[in-house]
Amino acid sequence: MSIRDLLSPFSAWKNILRDPVTIPDPLNDRPGSDRYRGFHQNDNEKCIGCGTCEAICQNGAIDMLPVDSVATKEGDSGLRPRIDYGRCCWCALCVDVCMTGSLTMSNEYKWVESDPDAFRFTPGVDKKFWDNSELGYKRPEEHRLVSPxxxxxxxxxxxxxxxxxxxxxxxxxxxxxxxxxxxxxxCGLCIATCPTHMSIPDYINAVREGDYEQGLRLLYETNPFSNVCGRVCTRKCESACASRHEGEPIAIRWLKRHIIDQIPHEKYREIIGDPEPSTGKKVAIIGAGPAGLTAAFDLVRKGHEVIVYEAKAAAGGMTRYGIPEYRLPYDALDRDIETIVSMGVQIVYNTRIGADIPMQQLTQDFDAVLLAIGLQEGRQTRIPNSDHEKVYRAVDLLDKITAGEEFHLPHCAVIIGGGNVAMDIARSIARLQKQQYGQVDVVLTAMEEQQHFMADPDEIKEALEEGIIIQDQCGPQGCEIDQSGKLIGLKTWKVLSIFDSEKRFAPVYDNGDETIHACDTVIEAIGQFSDISLLGDELTEKLEWNRGRIQIDSDGRTSESWLWSAGDCVNGPDVVHAVADGHRVAASIHCYITAD
Amino acid sequence: MTYQPDRSQYPNKKADGSLDIDLKSGKFLKLWQGPQHPGITGNMSVELTVCGDEVVEGITHVGYLHRGFEKLMERRTFIQCFPIVCRICVPEPDFNEYCYAAAVEELAGIEAPEYANWIRTLILEMGRINSYLMYCGGQAGSFGMGVISQWTTYVRDLMLDRFEELTGARIYHMFILPGGVRDRLPEGFAQRMEETLCEIESTMSDVYNTMYCNAVFKKRSVGVGVIDIDLMDAYGVTGPNARAGGVAKDVRKDQPYLVYPELDFEPILGQDSDIYTRADIRRQDLLQSVDLVRQILAKMPEDGSLMAKIPSVMHWKIPRGETYIRGECSRGEYGYYLVTDGSGYPRRVNVRGPSYTHAMALLERMIVNLNIADVAGLMVSLHTYPPEIER
Structure with a gap:
């Protein structure tokens, strides 16, 4: 203790001359810092209602709710996050995890209301004064909580x-x-988008948990063609995946395949379970493709007797005779078919209805008939000289390759078409050329620009890698033939536009921009159609038609009460659509035959 | 401290050695201090038994702040625990964020990037400064000096401004998360921080003249509330409470973490172990932290990676394991014991806050024979935060 200790405290008096440091808030405006975690903002155009913010919120402050201004559509649940500021702790995990980057925070922190319910609001929908605030917390670029x-x-x-x-x-x-x-x-946005509504998040969870039996069970609930779809599905699910907005979509197709690959085929039946006891009802199915066999699978599980008539020597339809083995090995397809057959489905091969067995016979012997004949016939361009013997349809050649039939392998082929079938035939021919001639000489021409091709982008990328030349915006005008009648090329004009203002097919060409693609073979891959001659004149006359396709109701039933139609012949080519269709008509047939 | 019968003739000792406190005798009075008493930094109370103005027994009562964080965390995913932990200690929340993040990183086999570690260290030192500023105000207030807390609250607010621009929040920063930190330093941050540090130094100079060189403060704090050096280990005394008695305990030196090995500092030691020495150790520690913040800003890399690659947080599972992560907070050793069982949730989280030992066991021992008026001063001098007692 010293004299200093007595006097020193009086130095506090010097502050009497200082200005006060207190900020008279809220009378003067003190903005939050640039990255302040203030009130939420949500860009409703970007938001897809995936609900990841709701899932991560540890306070349960977020509820996903429908709002009037947002419609449910593919890849958007139509729900938007409503935030309860009685619960929110401003941790911003919702902003960090937001799959689209739509959710952000402003730097505003003052909000006065007399109604306590006002503090439960839907950002971006309920208009607030901070909606257009530039400042506030936005997720830094490299700060990702879910790998993109x-x-x-x-x-x-x-x-x-x-x-x-x-x-x-x-x-x-x-x-x-x-x-x-x-x-x-x-988030489950994929479930709504998948034509057969596979329980994708659940089977992905099974992968995560390593519970592959549960995974297989879930797959077979909605898709008996999981071997096929795990390889060649058009994966509409991935186009709706929340992860695609700020990264790459989840590899849903490969995860499906992974489950399938983990379970020995012998165990499938044990996991799927046995069919229900016999009902004594009989159903005939024409065509052993994905739609027909899916319906058959569902119907035998319900205890009905199902006989499938297949014109070819093996089942699978286009998945066998259209898709090359490098994309879908036959043994993978066989596993799906064997499982379906093991449930009690009988397949009668090499039997063409209409030729070997008359249609009337089926109506007498069975309680219901399903027409699932697919799209087996290739469409033709009908351009000049397209009737030349060296102008083929892609489906016919793919069929021959699968069946192992001999055909003249072109030295130099030009493909017409930009879809997956065009890629399939181009890449198959390229492989055969490499095997037999040592080099690839395949040109693929299509009317669309390359980025608008119907084909899967991976197919295009791989085709280019394999040495196939892609020439887009080429409209075929005629096959060139020399004086000896030999096919020497394909003439195309540059395409200026394909559709008119009403989106009808009305191509416009620049005939001054002409190309002759030299070749010895032209292969048309511009679409397929059904051969409906099996119906016979009388039934064809009785049935109602819609633009060349059999008219069906929402359950897949035709105007004849005993006849259903499903698959590619109704919807156009797509495996997973065919599977979905098979389920739909099977449910309808089951109702019909058990109601009697 | 031992019982000194010469100060009061009561209570007598019973045959078994325990104190003979008979409230009906009229010699004793029960006095409830807290839970809203200004001498307590948070909600906690002490049940005092006094004889005259002398405390003969003190029993601590806690539980007013119990929010069950440790249990809550067992039902939350690893990322969902991150916004919770800071709330375990209100005045110095960042230690929870760091210890939790480091524990998760260790068990998950993740290494935070170097740049993130510099920012983490910066934040922890900023938090230490704030914690000491709050302490100074409280210590002075407990002896009747209201002005000190007004000064320190002002400069603490300036530091909160720095926290706000760096982390986006003033109190619960939620900035250090498993894998790294959320963002980098804002532009011009070092300059503004320097201005704040100068203001803090200037204020601390005033505080020194007014509080530490003050006959009243010295009279009431010198020689009062002495922690016997023999009690240090038995009661798990750490931090400034231990250093004021000459025990050189500082986790930053004993078991260096983050970037402390690259910083130049020595633990500050005292000798007398009384309230005044503890207060002075903390004042010097505060100024040392000011220096450490300057060192960090001068030495840290210009830029770098903020986050290590972490698993997708929605399904983050951590293999079976256990770890104890500790660090030196302003009150002593702060630690997180984390047990994982391979699932997506912590199996057990135990928070070791220094207040648990200092504010309960040690206080009950030290409060005996104190004057009632000095109880608040003693409690604050142990620098305890009840929120961290009750996890």
Whole structure:
């Protein structure tokens, strides 16, 4: 203790001359800092209502609710997050995890209301004064709580695949599949988009948990063609995936395949379970493709007797005779078919209804008949000289390749078409050329611009890697023939536009921009149609038609009460649509035959 | 401290050695201090038994702030725990964020990037400064000096401004998360921080003249509330409470973490272990933290990665394991014991806050024979935060 200790405290008096430091808030405006975590904003155009913000909120402050101004559509649940500021702790995990980046925070922090319910609001829908605030917390670019990149699929490299029909994709290892499954936020937008509404988040969860039996059970609830769809599905689910907005979509198709690959085929039946006891009802199905066999699978599980008539020597329809083996190995397809057959479905091969067995016979012997004949016939361009013997339809050649039939392999082929079938035939021909001639000489011409091709982008990328030349915006005008009658090329004009203002097919060409694509073979891959001659004149006359296709109701039933139609012949080509259709008509047939 | 019968003739000792306190005798009075008493930094109370103005027994009562965080975390995913942990200690929340993040990172086999570690260290030192500023105000207030807390609250607010521009929040920063930190330093941050540090130094100079060189403060704090050096280990005394008695305990030196090995500092030690020494150790620690913040801003890399690659948080599972992560907060050793069982949730989280030992066991021991008027001063001098007692 000293004299200083007595005097020193009086130094506090110097502050008497200082200005006050207190900020008279709220009378003067003190903005929050640039990255302040203030009131929420949501860009409703970007938001897809995936609900990941709701899932991560540890306070339960977020509820996903329908709002009037937003409609449910593909890839958008139509729900928007409503935030309860009685619960929110401003941690911003919702902003960090937001799959589209639509949810952000403003730097505003003052909001006075007399109604306590006002503090439960839907940002972006309920208009607020901070809606257009530039400042506030936005997720920094590298701060990602869910990985935007998918686990890369291991594949054969170009050199080893170009002369081989072995499957290109190797499939995920268990570790890779679990990492990929971890990326899924289980929003379920994919379920609504999948034609057969597979329970995708649940089977991805099964991958995560390593419970493959449960995964297989879930797959077979909605899709008996999981071997096929795990490889060649058009995966509409991935186009609706929440992850695609700020990264790559979850590899849903590969995860499905991964489940399938993990279970020995012998165990499938045990996991799927036995059919119900016999009902004594009989159903005939024409066509052993995905639609017909899916319906057959559902109907035998319900205890009905099902006989499938197949014109060809093997089942699978277009999945066998249209899709090349490097995309869908026959043994994978066979596993799906064997499982369906093991449930009690009888398939009668090499039997063409209409030729071998008359249609009337089926109406007498069965309680219901399903027409699932697919699209087996290739459409023709009907351009000049397209009737030349060296102008083929893609489906016919793919059929021959599958069946192992001999045909003259072109040295130089030009394909017409930009869809998956065009890619299939181009890549198959390229492989055969490499095997037999040592080099690839395939040109693919299509009317669309390359980025608008119907084909899967992966197909286009791989086709280019394999040496196929793609020439887009080429409208076929005629096949060129020399004086000896030999096919020497395809003449095309540059396409200026394909559709008119009413979106009707009305191509406009620049005939000054003409190209002759030299070749010895032209292959048309511009679509398919059904051969309906099996119906016979009388039934064809009785049935109602819609633009050349049989008219059906929402359950797939035709104007004849005993006849249903499903699959590609109704919807156009797509495996998973065919599967969905099979389920739909099976449910309808079951109701019909058990109601009697 | 031992019982000194010469200060009061009561209570007598019973044959078994326990105190003979008979409230009906009229010699004793029960006095409830807290839970809203200004001498208590948070909601906690002490049940005092006094004889005259002398405390003969003190029993601590806690539970007013119990929110069950440890249990809540067992039902939350690893990322969902991150916004919770800061609430375990209100005045110095960042230690919870760091310890939790480091524990998760260790068990998940993740290494936070170096740049993120510099920012983490910066935040922890900023938090230490704020915690000490709050302490100074409280210590002075407990002895009747209201002005000090007004000064320190002002400069603490300036530091909160720095927290706000760096982390986006003033109190619960929620900035250090498993894998790294949320964002980098804003532009011009170092300059503004320097201005704040100068203001803090200036204020602390005033505080020194007014509080530490003050006959009243010295009279009431020197020689009062002495922690016997023999009690240090038995009662788990850490931090400034231990250093004021000459025990060089500082986790930053004993078991260096983050970027502390690259910083130049020595633990500040005292000798007398009384209230005044503890207050002075904290004042010097505060100024040392000001220096450490300057060192960090000068030495840290210009830029770098903020976050290590972490698994997708929605399904983050951590293999079976357990770890104890500790660090030196303003009150002593702060630690997180985390047990994982391979699922997506912590199996057990136990928070080791220094207040648990200091505010309960140690206080009950030290409060005996104190004057009632000094109880608040003693409690504040142990620098305890009841929220962290009740996890």
């Amino acid at each position: 990149e998918r686990i890369e699929m291991r594949e054969m490299n170009v050199e080893s695949r170009i002369d081989s029909f072995a499957e290109i994709v190797h499939g995920y290892s268990i570790e890779e599949a679990q990492l990929e499954a971890d990326r899924c936020v289980a």
